Each structure stands twice: as C-alpha cells, then as structure tokens.
Amino acid sequence: MALNKDKRMAEEQAEFKQQTKQILKRFGRKRSNLIPILQKVQGKLGYLPREAMLEIAEFLNMPDIDVYSVVTFYNQFRLNPPGKHSIRVCLGTACHMKGGYITLDAWKRRLEIEPSETTPDREFDLDTVACVGCCTMAPVTVVDNKPQGKVEPTKVDGLLLGFELERKKQKPGGQLPTDEA
Amino acid sequence: MKAAELPTIVSTFRDIKDRAESHWRELRDNSKAVIMVGTATCGRAAGAMEVLKALRDEVKKRNLDCPVIEVGCMGHCYSEPNVTITKPGYPPICYAHVNPVIAERLIKEFILGDDPCLEFVLAAAEENDLVPSFSDFPRAQYEKKVVLKNCGQIDPQQIEHYIAHGGYAALSKALQMRPEDIIDEVKRSGLRGRGGAGFPTGQKWETCRYAAGRSKYIICNGDEGDPGAFMDRAIIESDPHSVLEGMIIAGYAVGARYGYIYVRAEYPLAVHRAEIALRQAQKLNLLGKNILGSDFSFDIKTFQGSGAFVCGEETALIESLEGKPGLPYNRPPYPATRGLNGKPTVINNVKTLASICHIIENGAEWFASIGTDGSKGTAVFALAGKVVNTGLAEVPMGTTLRQVIFDVGSGIPNGKRFKAVQIGGPSGGCLPESALDLPIDFDSLTDAGAMMGSGGMIVLDEDDCMVEIARYFLEFTQRESCGKCTFCRLGTKQMLEVLDEITKGKGRIEDIDMLMELAQDIKAGSLCGLGKTAPNPVLTTLRHFRDEYEAHILEGRCPALMCADLITYYIIPEKCERSCDACVGTCTVEAISPNKQRIKVIDQEKCVKCGTCLTACPPQYNAVIKVSPPSEVPAPKKGKTRK
Ligand SMILES: Cc1cc2nc3c(=O)[nH]c(=O)nc-3n(C[C@H](O)[C@H](O)[C@H](O)COP(=O)(O)O)c2cc1C
Ligand code: FES
Numbered sequence: 001m002a003l004n005k006d007k008r009m010a011e012e013q014a015e016f017k018q019q020t021k022q023i024l025k026r027f028g029r030k031r032s033n034l035i036p037i038l039q040k041v042q043g044k045l046g047y048l049p050r051e052a053m054l055e056i057a058e059f060l061n062m063p064d065i066d067v068y069s070v071v072t073f074y075n076q077f078r079l080n081p082p083g084k085h086s087i088r089v090c091l092g093t094a095c096h097m098k099g100g101y102i103t104l105d106a107w108k109r110r111l112e113i114e115p116s117e118t119t120p121d122r123e124f125d126l127d128t129v130a131c132v133g134c135c136t137m138a139p140v141t142v143v144d145n146k147p148q149g150k151v152e153p154t155k156v157d158g159l160l161l162g163f164e165l166e167r168k169k170q171k172p173g174g175q176l177p178t179d180e181a
Numbered sequence: 182m183k184a185a186e187l188p189t190i191v192s193t194f195r196d197i198k199d200r201a202e203s204h205w206r207e208l209r210d211n212s213k214a215v216i217m218v219g220t221a222t223c224g225r226a227a228g229a230m231e232v233l234k235a236l237r238d239e240v241k242k243r244n245l246d247c248p249v250i251e252v253g254c255m256g257h258c259y260s261e262p263n264v265t266i267t268k269p270g271y272p273p274i275c276y277a278h279v280n281p282v283i284a285e286r287l288i289k290e291f292i293l294g295d296d297p298c299l300e301f302v303l304a305a306a307e308e309n310d311l312v313p314s315f316s317d318f319p320r321a322q323y324e325k326k327v328v329l330k331n332c333g334q335i336d337p338q339q340i341e342h343y344i345a346h347g348g349y350a351a352l353s354k355a356l357q358m359r360p361e362d363i364i365d366e367v368k369r370s371g372l373r374g375r376g377g378a379g380f381p382t383g384q385k386w387e388t389c390r391y392a393a394g395r396s397k398y399i400i401c402n403g404d405e406g407d408p409g410a411f412m413d414r415a416i417i418e419s420d421p422h423s424v425l426e427g428m429i430i431a432g433y434a435v436g437a438r439y440g441y442i443y444v445r446a447e448y449p450l451a452v453h454r455a456e457i458a459l460r461q462a463q464k465l466n467l468l469g470k471n472i473l474g475s476d477f478s479f480d481i482k483t484f485q486g487s488g489a490f491v492c493g494e495e496t497a498l499i500e501s502l503e504g505k506p507g508l509p510y511n512r513p514p515y516p517a518t519r520g521l522n523g524k525p526t527v528i529n530n531v532k533t534l535a536s537i538c539h540i541i542e543n544g545a546e547w548f549a550s551i552g553t554d555g556s557k558g559t560a561v562f563a564l565a566g567k568v569v570n571t572g573l574a575e576v577p578m579g580t581t582l583r584q585v586i587f588d589v590g591s592g593i594p595n596g597k598r599f600k601a602v603q604i605g606g607p608s609g610g611c612l613p614e615s616a617l618d619l620p621i622d623f624d625s626l627t628d629a630g631a632m633m634g635s636g637g638m639i640v641l642d643e644d645d646c647m648v649e650i651a652r653y654f655l656e657f658t659q660r661e662s663c664g665k666c667t668f669c670r671l672g673t674k675q676m677l678e679v680l681d682e683i684t685k686g687k688g689r690i691e692d693i694d695m696l697m698e699l700a701q702d703i704k705a706g707s708l709c710g711l712g713k714t715a716p717n718p719v720l721t722t723l724r725h726f727r728d729e730y731e732a733h734i735l736e737g738r739c740p741a742l743m744c745a746d747l748i749t750y751y752i753i754p755e756k757c758e759r760s761c762d763a764c765v766g767t768c769t770v771e772a773i774s775p776n777k778q779r780i781k782v783i784d785q786e787k788c789v790k791c792g793t794c795l796t797a798c799p800p801q802y803n804a805v806i807k808v809s810p811p812s813e814v815p816a817p818k819k820g821k822t823r824k
Binding site: 030031032033034035036038039069070073074075076077091092093094096097098099102105106109129130131132133134135136137138140145146147148149152153154156157 | 222223225226227258259261405406407408409410411414415446447448449484485487488489490501502503504505506507563565566567571572603606637639641645650653654657663767769770789790791792793796
C-alpha cells in the first residue's frame with residue numbers, strides 16, 4: 001500500500017517536471033519572464049509544486065530561494081493542490097461592509113477548512129480575494145471563476161447543494177468509493 | 182515627423198477610417214434592429230452571458246437578421262444585466278435586469294412585434310416622446326462623459342467600432358505634430374495623474390523625454406489595488422483602445438519603443454480584451470513598425486499583476502515587471518529618469534492615458550475649461566456600498582460629494598440614514614455628513630483628512646460601524662505591507678491589534694491616544710505611499726466619529742450593531758408569531774427552536790450571528806432584533822415568556 005503511494009507520488013513528480021519543461025520551451029531565459037512562467041505553470045498544474053519551482057529556478061539560472069520568495073510574495077500563487085471547485089470569497093471594501101466576512105464564515109463552517117486550504121477529498125478549495133470588480137453585487141463569491149452576486153449564508157448552502165446534485169447526476173447510484181481512501 | 186511622411190499618415194488613416202465607418206454603417210444601417218448586451222464583469226456576475234446566449238439562440242432559431250453584439254459597461258451596474266435594442270422607428274431603448282425569459286419576450290414582442298415592452302425599460306438613449314431617456318435622470322445634470330464616452334456603446338472586441346466613433350484620429354493627428362508640441366499640449370491642458378497622487382502628466386512626460394537613455398518605456402498602471410474600486414477594470418473591458426491610443430501617443434511624445442499594460446490577474450476579462458485590442462491594432466498597423474507609415478514604431482505587451490496591493494505603487498510595479506517581489510524603492514530617481522530596466526519610464530494610470538486622446542483631439546483649452554483651477558477635466562468614480570445607483574460615474578472636477586452621492590447615486594437605499602463616505606481606499610478616509618459639500622478635486626479633500634485617490638467611493642449608512650471599517654482597512658494594509666519598512670510592518674500590526682481589541686469590547690480609553698501616536702510614527706517612518714497613508718482611515722474615523730470608538734470602549738456597545746462580539750440576536754417574544762417558522766428553517770446552524778408556546782428562541786451558544794434569521798423574519802412581524810451590548814438581552818425565564 002505504502003509502496004504504491006510512493007510510486008504514485010514519484011510518477012506525479014515526474015509528470016510535473018515534464019509539463020513544466022514543456023511550458024518553459026516557450027520562454028526565453030530572462031528573469032523578467034519569471035512571473036509569466038509561474039502564471040502559466042500554475043494555470044496548467046493548478047498550483048506550484050516543489051518540482052516545478054526547482055525546474056524554473058534551474059531554467060532561469062537563479063537561486064531556488066528567489067523563486068520561492070516571489071511565489072510567496074504574491075497572493076496569486078498557491079503551494080498546495082487546488083480542489084475541483086474553487087471558492088473565492090471577496091473581502092473587498094464593499095463586500096466586507098455588506099457582510100462578506102459572514103459569508104466567509106459560512107463557507108468555512110460548511111467546508112470545514114480555513115482560507116487557502118483544500119478539503120481532504122479535494123472537491124473544494126477556499127480562498128479570499130480583494131475586490132473582483134463587481135462590488136455592486138456585494139457580497140460576492142467567485143465560484144469556479146464565475147463571480148456570483150449576493151452570496152449570503154443561505155446561498156452558500158444553495159450553491160453547495162447544486163454541486164452535490166451535479167455529483168449525484170454524474171455518478172448514478174450515489175457516491176462511489178474513491179481510490180483516494 | 183518629417184514633412185514627406187505627413188501625406189502618408191493622413192491617407193493611410195483615412196483608408197482605415199473609411200473601412201471602419203462602412204463596417205459600422207452596415208451594422209446600424211437603419212433597416213434592421215441591433216441588440217447590444219453589456220457583458221463586462223458586472224454584467225456577467227448578474228447573468229449577462231445567459232442573456233446573450235438566450236438572445237442569440239432565439240435570433241438563430243427564428244432566422245432573424247438582427248445582430249446581437251457584446252458591449253461594455255454603461256455604468257448603470259445596479260441594473261445589470263443591461264440590454265439595449267435599436268430598432269428602426271424607435272429610439273435606442275435600454276432594458277434593466279434582463280434575464281433569459283425577458284430576453285425571449287423582447288425578441289418575440291419587440292423585434293418581431295411592435296411592443297417595446299415598456300415594463301422592463303430602464304431608459305432610452307436618446308430623447309423621444311415614447312419613453313423617458315437617460316437625459317431626464319437627475320444625474321444627467323451632473324455627469325459629463327469624456328473617458329467613459331464609449332463604454333457600453335461599442336463592442337470592445339471590434340476595433341472598427343472604436344474607429345467609427347472617432348478613435349485613433351488623435352493618434353493620426355499626434356503623429357503629424359512634433360513630440361514637444363504634444364507634451365506642451367498635455368501640459369497646457371492641466372491634466373494631472375488619475376492614479377491618486379495627481380502629478381502633472383505633461384511634466385512627467387517632459388522629464389522622461391529629456392532623460393538620458395535611448396530605450397524608454399511607457400507603462401499603463403491597471404493594477405487597481407484599492408479593494409473597493411473598479412473604474413480601471415471597466416474602462417479596459419469596455420473601451421481598451423482608448424487606453425492603447427493614449428499609450429501610443431505617450432510613446433511618441435517621450436520617444437519610447439515599448440509599452441506594458443499592467444493588469445491584475447484577478448481581472449481576467451480585462452486582460453483578455455486588452456490582448457484582443459492589441460492584436461487588432463497591430464493588424465491595422467496602429468501598433469508595430471512604422472505606425473501609419475510614419476517613422477515611429479511602438480509595441481505593447483500585457484503583463485498580469487499577481488495580486489499584491491503594493492504593486493500599484495510605481496516602483497514596486499517596476500520590480501514586479503522585472504520578475505522580483507514587488508518591494509518599493511526610494512525615489513528619486515523617479516521612474517521618469519530611471520525606471521524599468523534602469524531606463525526612463527512613464528507610468529500612468531488607465532484613466533490618465535484614456536484622457537490623452539480627448540486632449541489631443543479637442544485641444545488643451547477644451548480640457549482645461551472643465552473642472553476647477555487646480556484640477557482639470559473629469560473624475561471617474563466607482564460608486565458602491567449603501568447607495569442606490571451603484572456603478573460608474575464621471576463628473577467634472579469640482580462636483581460636490583453630495584451631488585455625486587445623492588444626485589448621481591440617488592442616495593441611500595431602504596430609507597436608511599447616510600453616515601459617511603469612504604473615499605480614496607486604504608489611503609483615504611471616511612468623511613461625515615458635514616464634509617459633503619466639499620468640491621471633489623485633488624486638493625480639497627486633503628484638508629478633511631481624506632484624498633481623492635483613484636476613484637473608489639464607498640457609501641456607508643447607519644448600519645456600518647466606523648471602528649470596524651478602520652479596522653478593515655488596517656487589516657488590509659497590514660497584510661499587504663511588503664515588510665520593507667519597520668514602522669509600516671510592525672506599526673500597522675500593533676494598530677490592528679488595538680483596533681481588534683476595541684471591536685471586541687476590550688479596548689481601553691488610553692488606546693485612542695496610542696493609535697494617534699502610532700499613526701504619526703508610521704507616516705513618518707515609511708518609504709512608500711502605502712505606509713505613509715495607511716493610518717488615514719483610522720485618523721479620519723477618530724476625528725469625525727470618536728463617539729463610536731468611545732461607545733465600544735466605555736460601554737461595550739457597537740452603535741451600528743455590526744461588531745459580532747458586541748451584539749446578540751434576539752427574538753422579541755411579544756412579536757414572534759406562533760404559526761411562523763421562517764427563522765427556524767433558514768438558520769444555518771439550527772440554533773433556533775420553538776419553546777412550549779411555539780415562540781421561537783435562539784440558543785446563544787450555537788448562534789454564529791450570521792443574521793439570516795433577521796432577513797428571514799417576515800416584515801409584518803419583525804420580531805428579530807440585534808442588541809448591543811449583549812448584556813441588554815433579557816434572560817429567558819423558565820417555561821414562561823416575558824410579558
Ligand atoms: C500603495 C500604493 C498603491 C497604488 N496603487 C495604484 C493603482 O492601483 N493604480 C494606479 O494607477 N496608481 C497607483 N498608485 C500610484 C502610482 O504609484 C503612481 O503614482 C501612478 O500610477 C502614476 O500614474 P498617474 O500619474 O497617471 O497618476 C499607488 C500608489 C501607492 C503608494
Ligand atoms: S468589494 Fe467585492 S467585488 Fe468589489
């Protein structure tokens with residue numbers, strides 16, 4: 001069992017390396033390309049695994065720690081794998097004043113995770129953003145890259161129910177055991 | 182420009198313009214109806230894409246010759262999704278809150294029939310006898326659209342629309358002028374940077390033009406880090422070419438070869454539309470080598486900012502363009518002499534650049550005739566919060582806050598009372614009722630402790646706690662502080678801790694003095710604008726709303742009933758209706774249950790204070806209230822309800 005897991009991890013790492021290399025082919029070896037590279041790699045892999053960062057550092061001929069410091073400086077980059085669905089609660093001024101923090105509490109309560117975490121079943125990841133530019137619909141939650149307006153605790157439950165139904169539809173007969181037990 | 186090139190520029194541009202105009206005429210040839218759907222982010226959040234699809238499906242199903250095009254944001258974000266229909270024989274009519282069902286009806290009843298569905302109308306775009314028009318709105322008296330002129334009127338993804346509306350004529354004109362004369366024109370117009378600081382744009386360009394160094398850069402600052410603002414996003418999404426045109430003219434004026442549009446990655450649609458615009462401009466040789474046959478060459482790339490507020494600061498922005506963490510550095514040297522890659526660089530805000538083509542087209546005198554003595558032109562605001570007409574507004578500088586909030590914004594919804602307006606974002610402040618008659622320009626608000634900032638305006642009403650909003654902004658700046666300066670890094674943290682305690686009712690009266698002291702130290706000890714202005718929200722609220730701080734500290738009471746630790750939800754037994762279970766069902770944590778008399782009671786241990794029950798309780802009972810301090814709640818008597 002444990003052996004299997006190690007093997008899977010090694011495979012995954014090799015895959016990350018491979019895909020990162022693929023993306024790097026499109027860029028020149030200039031430090032000013034670092035952020036665009038990180039954005040492309042995260043766009044592909046969903047986050048920035050260690051292997052990808054090492055690969056990028058080598059490509060740009062810069063210390064690993066400098067890549068890491070850029071990754072941790074900017075809010076956009078994530079170090080853990082995302083969930084299938086991304087939940088971004090807006091805590092911009094307008095949303096905050098219209099109860100965005102209450103909405104965040106509701107998501108935290110239902111998903112049982114903190115911001116910047118992913119649920120153990122990797123279904124959802126939760127994060128906050130500062131103003132996505134539709135303050136007029138406050139409080140806003142960006143669900144799978146689509147801003148949803150007026151998300152109050154009851155709408156949180158509604159959205160989650162929607163995902164639940166979708167999942168049931170895809171797997172007739174309800175939940176199948178996942179191999180990720 | 183050499184004299185021999187002038188005829189080429191003129192004739193090349195005339196060809197481009199002719200083609201664009203015939204393209205536009207084909208669309209609006211008065212023989213068929215045209216439907217325009219606002220699909221900027223605000224529209225999309227309200228469901229504009231579903232409406233667009235419904236309209237297109239219906240048109241296809243019925244085989245209609247009726248183009249359905251996407252346009253940007255008209256600024257009436259409160260009424261999204263907006264659809265505008267131009268049908269021969271009718272004025273262009275704009276509909277509000279359209280959904281797929283209404284969309285279908287519009288096609289059936291208006292496009293196919295003759296019923297313009299007046300029940301869904303927001304207003305007509307032109308004056309007429311049938312429906313009230315936008316010019317009848319009270320706000321029309323105060324608005325003056327310059328930068329927002331095209332927003333919501335054209336398809337931002339079709340360069341022909343922009344050109345047919347007069348676009349790129351300023352570029353063609355500029356290329357026939359000497360760079361010095363352009364700079365002179367911009368200087369005489371009195372244009373000041375719209376990014377917040379209000380630095381004279383002409384002067385910045387001149388410095389850059391005469392700075393040593395051959396390669397120079399133009400950067401458009403579309404970072405828009407203020408967490409309550411969306412003007413720049415709306416402009417890039419709705420009229421990207423006006424920004425490009427400004428950048429190209431700037432490039433020609435200062436002698437730059439490359440430009441960058443720096444847009445936040447949180448604004449994917451803006452990035453996407455900017456990229457489409459760039460490709461289309463290249464295709465027509467409005468960008469690239471030898472623009473319009475002149476000897477001026479210029480290229481622009483987009484760059485996605487990665488979500489750090491401090492990167493809106495010009496030196497931090499440059500660092501991040503160079504692939505480093507965005508830490509501001511000390512000025513001088515200013516970017517205009519030493520910027521990106523050590524080369525002279527002009528950084529301008531989106532709205533600054535979008536104003537340029539209007540100045541070149543209409544002349545410096547025209548621009549300078551709008552606004553006040555020290556601040557020329559218009560100001561664009563993003564109105565949000567507790568105001569009826571949330572959205573975008575453009576007014577001449579010098580308009581008062583009252584006019585913007587009450588005339589353009591139509592005041593406070595739900596009959597609530599105005600309390601304050603937060604202007605200038607994390608660097609600005611909260612101004613009370615007494616400041617409402619101040620004219621808005623770069624200099625006037627500074628005396629009141631706020632600043633115009635880049636245009637975010639959040640209206641607050643009696644339900645908003647002033648201590649909490651100060652705490653909110655401080656939490657924001659504290660998190661976004663890059664950590665370089667000690668006072669900014671640690672001082673804001675300490676201020677935040679004090680404010681946290683106050684909002685929890687654990688503050689001490691000495692804390693107020695300590696906040697003032699810390700604020701002074703942070704202002705003095707910080708290198709960039711982030712730290713220098715971070716204490717402003719606290720200082721202005723202390724100055725204008727000190728009584729609220731005192732109520733939190735001395736009485737453990739939040740007058741606005743907002744701070745979670747200082748309130749309790751309570752169901753008034755006398756008002757609670759036995760047969761109603763609305764709150765029980767909606768409570769997200771099952772904290773409400775009926776007692777023996779079927780009067781609903783909240784289990785305070787379980788309650789998470791989300792307020793759902795208060796919204797759920799039907800207005801005819803209105804039994805749920807908030808109480809502050811929590812000790813005011815009458816203790817439940819065993820078995821019996823209080824009479
Ligand atoms: C913390 C901080 C954040 C800023 N954010 C922005 C921003 O989001 N957009 C912007 O245009 N300017 C921003 N500025 C101002 C820029 O440093 C710079 O003054 C501006 O881009 C210059 O353009 P302008 O002359 O057209 O105003 C910010 C400044 C500071 C100190
Ligand atoms: S504050 Fe949430 S979208 Fe602007």
